Amino acid sequence: MSTTATATGAPAATTVLNATDVTMRFGGLTAVRSVGLTVDSGEIVGLIGPNGAGKTTFFNCLTGLYVPTEGRVTYKGTVLPPKPHLVTKAGIARTFQNIRLFANMTVLENVLIGRHTRTKEGLWSAILRGPGFRKAEAASRERAMELLEFTGLQDKADHLARNLPYGEQRKLEIARALASDPGLLLLDEPTAGMNPQETRATEELVFAIRDQGIAVLVIEHDMRFIFNLCDRVACLVQGEKLVEGTPEVVQADERVVAAYLGTPYEEAPAKDPADPADTATDSTRSTTDTTSTDDTAAPAAHDTPDGDDR
Numbered sequence: 256m257s258t259t260a261t262a263t264g265a266p267a268a269t270t271v272l273n274a275t276d277v278t279m280r281f282g283g284l285t286a287v288r289s290v291g292l293t294v295d296s297g298e299i300v301g302l303i304g305p306n307g308a309g310k311t312t313f314f315n316c317l318t319g320l321y322v323p324t325e326g327r328v329t330y331k332g333t334v335l336p337p338k339p340h341l342v343t344k345a346g347i348a349r350t351f352q353n354i355r356l357f358a359n360m361t362v363l364e365n366v367l368i369g370r371h372t373r374t375k376e377g378l379w380s381a382i383l384r385g386p387g388f389r390k391a392e393a394a395s396r397e398r399a400m401e402l403l404e405f406t407g408l409q410d411k412a413d414h415l416a417r418n419l420p421y422g423e424q425r426k427l428e429i430a431r432a433l434a435s436d437p438g439l440l441l442l443d444e445p446t447a448g449m450n451p452q453e454t455r456a457t458e459e460l461v462f463a464i465r466d467q468g469i470a471v472l473v474i475e476h477d478m479r480f481i482f483n484l485c486d487r488v489a490c491l492v493q494g495e496k497l498v499e500g501t502p503e504v505v506q507a508d509e510r511v512v513a514a515y516l517g518t519p520y521e522e523a524p525a526k527d528p529a530d531p532a533d534t535a536t537d538s539t540r541s542t543t544d545t546t547s548t549d550d551t552a553a554p555a556a557h558d559t560p561d562g563d564d565r
């Protein structure tokens with residue numbers, strides 16, 4: 256783990272995530288080719304690129320869902336184990352592009368499930384429900400309620416996940432990811448399908464998460480969101496990292512414009528959070544998902560997320 260110090264001797268940035276030369280092949284297809292990326296403490300880093308560029312595959316290599324064909328991923332200086340639940344335990348949490356919630360469980364129960372990597376009580380303790388278990392359970396509920404408050408879902412604790420509007424389901428996924436007390440949060444298209452107000456609220460939420468000392472790596476197609484939010488942005492194209500730098504550098508890079516943005520990104524940083532004109536947030540719309548923005552829709556919650564749901 257590398258740490259730098261400021262002139263006053265106070266610790267500055269620490270490398271939280273260090274991915275080196277990560278390559279992922281599926282048979283003859285190289286989805287990610289020799290990609291390196293670091294995320295430092297206190298940072299929000301963006302990962303952008305056209306559909307099929309390898310962004311989600313790269314995320315999957317970081318979180319143990321895929322074992323990279325080549326390369327190395329360390330978290331706070333330690334090589335990550337190739338199992339999602341161990342990666343979560345190590346301190347990396349994630350959300351998914353397609354929401355994965357337990358649709359028929361309550362909002363609170365969904366967050367409590369996210370807490371399981373941090374509870375020590377075993378199966379017998381749960382069956383016998385002794386004092387140790389009850390104490391741990393009370394502590395978990397308290398933490399889960401704190402997270403619901405943090406994400407603005409406290410009044411929905413007893414609602415079934417499937418009854419939440421789409422934007423709130425995405426927030427719930429974030430609350431559940433935070434329940435594992437991560438040092439790094441990976442967000443895969445957190446604003447997909449959101450209206451502009453929800454997108455702005457998500458932006459504020461991500462800043463608040465960063466302010467709590469959690470580093471963030473985020474994939475998103477909404478360029479206003481990315482360029483407002485991120486300290487640093489990397490652009491993947493056809494599995495390779497084309498450019499990495501500050502939002503200013505990346506949005507002005509001709510290769511990024513040619514390969515992804517289409518036209519130069521000329522938006523000033525967001526002004527009025529409630530401005531309906533902000534619907535035109537994304538110069539890359541043609542390359543993005545066209546997920547419904549219907550607030551009443553609750554399309555993506557699953558009854559049984561796959562076993563590695565984090």
Ligand SMILES: Nc1ncnc2c1ncn2[C@@H]1O[C@H](COP(=O)(O)OP(=O)(O)OP(=O)(O)O)[C@@H](O)[C@H]1O
Nearest residue numbers: 281284286304305306307308309310311312313352
């Ligand atoms: N499990 C898999 N088996 C085979 N090919 C895969 C697998 N997962 C991804 N790919 C391929 O790898 C490439 C990169 O896909 P990936 O989903 O990582 O792109 P992406 O940048 O996240 O795209 P999007 O913005 O559309 O989500 C694509 O060609 C995809 O078809």
